[in-house]
Amino acid sequence: MNELLEILNDIQPGVDFENETHLIDNHLLDSLSIISLVAELEDTFDMTIPAVEIIPDNFNSAEAMMEMIQRLQED
Amino acid sequence: MDVLSLLHAGAHPGLTAFFSLHYLGLFLPAAVILFSLTPKKGKKYTLLLLSLGFYWLISGVLIGYLAASVAVLWGCGLWMNSLQKKRDIAVKAAEKPDRKAIKKKYNGYCRLIMGLAVAAHIALILVLKYSGFFLTNVNALFGTGFAIPEYLKPLGLSFFILQSVSYLVDVYRQTIPADSNPLRLLLFVSFFPQIVEGPICRYSQTAQQLWEVQPIRYENLTAGLQRILWGLMKKLVVADRLNPFVEELFTHHAGYPGWLSLLGAVLYTVQLYMDFSGSMDAVCGTAQIFGITMPENFRRPFFSKSISEFWNRWHITLGTWFRDYIFYPVTMSGPMKKLTGSARKKLGNHFGPLLAGSVALLCVWFSNGLWHGAAWHYIFFGLYHFVLILLGNCFAPYLKKANERLGFTPENKPFRVFQMLRTSALVVFGELIFRAENLAQAGGMLKAIFTNFGPLRGCYSTLKTALEASGCDVLDLLIVAVAVCIVLVVSILQEKGVEIRGSLNRKPTALRWAVWYALILFILIFGAYGVGYIPVDPMYANF
Structure with a gap:
């Protein structure tokens, strides 16, 4: 989780990623941030995020992202 | 003879015009009757046969x-x-x-x-x-x-x-x-x-x-017919009435001052919107008669505050198709992800991912232009929107900061109106490129707008000359203006969340019928049809 928070803070500083649960809905992460984020997550966690996983539910909170990462790592 | 030619496979491309007598007067009523006469279990097969029959009639x-x-x-x-x-x-x-x-x-x-x-x-x-x-x-x-x-x-x-x-x-x-x-x-x-x-x-x-199509219900039938009627008004009173004048302004643009080229572009934008969204009303209305909900293609696009937003509200199903099957796959492809990673380190959090996003955006807009037709002016139309969206993305953070300092918040109404007018103006120039026969015509018209706009003195007589050359008169423009105002008022109400048909249905029967009869009369009196009018095919059917 710490690694994920580090990436998020690097890409979009100044957001409370630990507690925020509407990152996409509240426009705290835009499409450009998602492009960066996907590239960084794949590099760091050694998995592939397919295009179908790019949905708000998977990126609205750090927790949701972590769940997606773990699910894709198991795949 | 007419019915016989209808039966001849592929001989009746005129059926594609949703507002023709052949479609509204013959095919649709026949389809509704046949569908209603079919037992419940067989309705889906009737719908399939009707669809294949329709396509066979137009394409052989x-x-x-x-x-x-x-x-x-x-x-x-x-x-x-x-x-x-x-x-x-x-x-x-x-x-x-x-x-x-x-x-x-x-x-x-x-x-x-x-x-x-x-x-x-x-x-x-x-x-x-x-x-x-x-x-x-x-x-x-x-x-x-x-x-x-x-x-x-x-x-x-x-x-x-x-x-x-x-x-x-x-x-x-x-x-x-x-x-x-x-x-x-x-x-x-x-x-x-x-x-x-x-x-x-x-x-x-x-x-x-x-x-799983169900038998036709009365409320679906009436709601579908109302929607078709609304589309008929847009198409016959506005789009088809404007057609000869727009044609004249584009074809003979060299003989007119620049402001008439600009007027031509504005009127073409209105014509295209009324034609295409009117046809979509006919499509969704027809589907509604059979109880089918189609995805909407328009969501009041001229209220958009940016070009990106415009494309989320205009031809929505094409935009989402390009997003899901070109933009995301290109952005999320291996080489693009690598590019994003390395560019972010060199160019920072904004311009780094923008680079990969822009490559995908270029693919989207090149395809979008080409999809509309095999001609260079369509490709330029796509690239024009690519450049506008790219510039919007590049300057977004700086504009946001500047607007905040100047007090131009999203709640600021005059600023919102300015943004909508700016977006509409940019769209109009794009539609000029789109409508032109070729790049030379588009270039000539744009040049005239920026270098030979006037003279504005005597503009009324110049306008009348152009109208007469197209077989129209000032009354045509006034009728169009009234119809556009009606569509504008309805759009503003919809934008404010008013469900117009729902609230109209709750009104007394006399008022309800008065409104629908007034619309029918408006179309009958002011619609462009009959002697002296050449029927205009649906503009998007050729793309």
Whole structure:
């Protein structure tokens, strides 16, 4: 989780990623941030995020992202 | 004689005009009666036969392309599905370290099948629609003498090809199951209201509801007819009435001052919106009669505050198609991800990902321009919007900061109105490029607007001369203005969340009928039809 928070803070500083649960809905992460984020997550966690996983539910909170990462790592 | 020619396969492309007597007066009533007479269990088959009959009447033997496409969808869908099942069984039985390799192997097979099937569809459209354009350019560039082929292309080709490609990719991505029923797939692709001008439906949106179609209900029938009537008003009173004048301003632009070129571009933008959104009203209204909900293609686009927002509100199903099947796959491809990673380190959090996003955006807008037609001015139209969106993305953070400092918040109403007018002005210039016969005409008109705008003295008599040359008069423009005001008021109310037809239905019967009769009379009196008017084909049917 710490690694994920580090990436998020690097890409979009100044957001409370630990507690925020509407990152996409509240426009705290835009499409450009998602492009960066996907590239960084794949590099760091050694998995592939397919295009179908790019949905708000998977990126609205750090927790949701972590769940997606773990699910894709198991795949 | 007319009915006989209707029965002759492929001899009646006029049926594609949703507001023609042939469609509204003959085909639709016949379809409703036939559908109603069919027992409940057979209704889906009647709908399928009606759809195939409709397409056969407008395309004749070219219906073979559609049948071949559905055969490929059915076969390749089931093939991918069986491989995906085999993969899951093999993964379950394998040890954990081996699972990745097994998945990779089966997913590779599926990707190959999907890729070949998609390539076959793209090749078909490239040959039928673009080979002439391509060879003309090759001949001009290299001095070669290739013969320019002229293929007969079935109406609605660009629409059903995109719909078919979306099905193949969705089955590959496993966001939908492969359909084992070829008739259901055939109905999904061929449903008669959508086949000519879209909307471009996804399998998950319409296939099942079409197959489970229910008997016609009174409230669906009336709501559908009301929607068609609204579209009829947009098409006959505005779009078709404007057509001769727009034609005159574009064709003979060299003889007029620049402000008439600008007026031509503005009026063409109004014409295109009323024509296309009016046709979509007819499509959605027809579907509603049968209890089918189609995805909407327009959401009051001229209230957009940016070009990006405009494309989320104009031809929505085309925009979402490009987003899901070109923008995301390109952005999320291996090389683009690598580019994003390295560019972010060098260019920072904003411009780094923007680089990869822009490559994908360029692919989207090049395809969007080309999709509309095989001509350079369509490609320029796409690239014009690419540049506008790219500039918007580049300057977004700086503009946001500047606006905050100046107090231009999203709640600031005059600023919002300014943003809407700015967006509409940019759209108008794009539509000028789109409507022009070629790049030279577009260039000439743009040059006139910026270098030879006036003289404004005596502009009324210049306007009257241009109107007379097109066979129109000032009264035509006044009628159009009244109709546009009606559409504008309705749009403002819808934008404020008022459900107009719902609230009208709650009013007393006399008032309700007065409103609908007033609309019918308005169309009958002011619609452009009958002697002296040349029927205008739906503008998007040719794309």
